[in-house]
Amino acid sequence: MTTTASPSKPTLSLGPVYYLWDGPKWRDFYFRIADEAPLAHVTIGEAVCSKRLHFIEPHVVEVIERLESAGKQVSLTSLALVTLERESQLVRGLSRDSTHPIEANDLSALQLLTGKPHSIGPLVNVYNGATARLLASRGATSICLPPELPMASVRGIIEETPAVAFEIFAFGRVPLAISARCAHARSKGLIKDNCQFVCAEDPDGLTVETLDRQPFLALNGVQTMSHTCQALIQELPELAVAGASRIRLSPQHCDMLAVARAFDDTIAGRCSTAEGLARLGSAYPGASFSNGFHHGQLGATWLSAKAGTEKEAVQHRP
Template identity: 45%
Template sequence: MSRSRLVMGPVLFHWDENRKNDFYNRIADETDIDTVHIGEVVCAKRMPFFDKYLPDVIERLQRAGKEVVLSTLALVMNDREVSQIREIAEMPDILIEANDISVVRLFADRPHMIGPYINTYNESTLAYFASRGAKRVALPWELPMSSIKTLSNIQDSAEIEVQVFGRAPLAISARCYSARARGLHKDGCQYVCGDHLDGMDVETLDDTPFLAVNGLQTLSSHYIELSDNIIRMQKAGVGAFRLSPHSLDMIKVADLYRQVLDHKIDPENLRLCLGKLHFPMAFADGFLHGAPGTEFRHTLGRRAE
């Protein structure tokens, strides 16, 4: 079995430039991560804050031996954003991740990957993307293990990637929920999404954790944690395992998942170490089992076989 690829997904939140630069510098210098995603996925208005740093970030990550992937917007809404994507498509020597089906055609003549915001649910869709030059496909968060296994078993197709840690994006909208929560209009949002490093928690009327809001994006309140099923996915043919960045110590998180991927520690040990980070998170793996997404089957004493 070839060595599994460990992937750090794009930063979904509006972190300031110092936090982002420090994050990528530490990823370059201190982790055994194979692939690092950069770029803005959620809101085009955030792009100018960090775009000027991207050349230096790319150079440093590549110098450290990391494959760099430039992730693009999950919702392309106007001609200006299409033009931005066109410019990205002309960048040489870097893998581009398409997250909106409307821009996939722009990358057809160059190596690229399909992001999890595009619904790759069946063999025909996967075959289509592979025929258009996609070298890797990150599957949507809601797929059960049976579908992941089917897609991973297709021969001579794109490499399959699955997110194994972090909040799951559930929806994206043209409206900015963070701005509306402050009584602001999207055009005058004041970038209040940056006040919540991991998204703004949303609770039900009886104070039950429900969702998280990140500007235009709605995420799960729970954190995906699929370490119990990593061996099954490796055997099924999944080649890449994605971590979604949050404000906890992602260097430690990456090290723990690298050890699980290399079969050096077990999932129980991983979760014990995550608990020692003293970061508030409830785990979930329900989607993988065809159950409600908020369920965590390990807590029910039902390990994956």
């Protein structure tokens, strides 16, 4: 008689804060994550805009110490877009001097990291197994797959690349694009070089509406994000069977501790996926959840577990 091994349970990870939060708020957020959140791995740093670095730099060392004292593994993120020599120097210095693993979120960092253990972030377009295997051959030990990939592609890439740990972007506004120009500043009558850090006024992103006044996207400095919040809590059993090693939560301006606990309890089987989803709704009130990308549908779509392939409204809230 043959038996089939049960899939191992993935661990939880936390991606970097994409938004501009002031330094003390950023520090206190990670202190609480360190002390209370059921997370195995945390990636910190600035991925979106190098101008924001001076807000968090005074607190990075103490945040790392607090996280590691709590048993968390810590990685540092690289910038997602390098357009200036100053930014190039930042990436070179980070790759050369960091004693912590680097998460590459832009191809410009890969040459600097060749041969060194590092991870690949969700902003790098890893769309097939061949790309994943190439990155692994250059030293990547884990890859967070792009959040727009459908489950069929996720499953195929994991199957074709057994030597790498794969992470799935399971919670947070989806990062869609990044630009050398700052639409967030322009929307408030400013320019990038004199932005006055107005993105700090929108700690969860600035909603962009269509001409019909329907929420459509969110601006975050030079980054464009989805208006909806991707929430793959119903899909956790499927992701575990597929071999996902980590489930990534992307920080939003909500109770991220409650979000982490909902995912942790669902992964461990202490609550059902339906209960976990309801807890997410309480932790992030007013948010519109989506999982369309995962199911090969429009990204802003929400498909309930009971409805199967039935499409529900974009503004569905559990």
